[in-house]
Amino acid sequence: METLKVAAKSNPKSVAGALAGVIREQGKAEMWAIGAGAINQAIKAVAIARGFVAPAGIDLVCIPAFVDIKIDGEERTAIKLIVSPR
Amino acid sequence: METLKVAAKSNPKSVAGALAGVIREQGKAEMWAIGAGAINQAIKAVAIARGFVAPAGIDLVCIPAFVDIKIDGEERTAIKLIVSPR
Numbered sequence: 001m002e003t004l005k006v007a008a009k010s011n012p013k014s015v016a017g018a019l020a021g022v023i024r025e026q027g028k029a030e031m032w033a034i035g036a037g038a039i040n041q042a043i044k045a046v047a048i049a050r051g052f053v054a055p056a057g058i059d060l061v062c063i064p065a066f067v068d069i070k071i072d073g074e075e076r077t078a079i080k081l082i083v084s085p086r
Numbered sequence: 087m088e089t090l091k092v093a094a095k096s097n098p099k100s101v102a103g104a105l106a107g108v109i110r111e112q113g114k115a116e117m118w119a120i121g122a123g124a125i126n127q128a129i130k131a132v133a134i135a136r137g138f139v140a141p142a143g144i145d146l147v148c149i150p151a152f153v154d155i156k157i158d159g160e161e162r163t164a165i166k167l168i169v170s171p172r
Contacts, residue, residue, distance in 0.1 A: 036125070039126045065133050
């Protein structure tokens, strides 16, 4: 499954476009976000992507989960969002 | 449908408990959050609530949407999260 890394500076509309593309090609997508700003952009991207794929009869939902990752040797907790048709 | 208002200062575990309670009683729930901090807590609450209801065979998903609301006469865009079994 394709993983999209979302940052606080990511443009939600651009992320939504990428998300819709991955879902059309692979059926579902995964986003990773660390921190409130990044999670905010990721969630906005899902709301926007719902509109992109709805005309094709796809009703997107998302499943949030915690995931521990290591960045520069430091443990961080990221949020993983699995986005797939209902 | 019950609406839970989530703030940046909300405790995700407490919100998760409330969320699980509403879902057990009413089948689904709605959360409203304004701003990155509040959305962050709301998403964490969904991840935690998934663990609370999973033993009962419930696989929670969430659907984010934009909603325009008026607070003190000022227009704000909130994020509405509909949380329901898959």
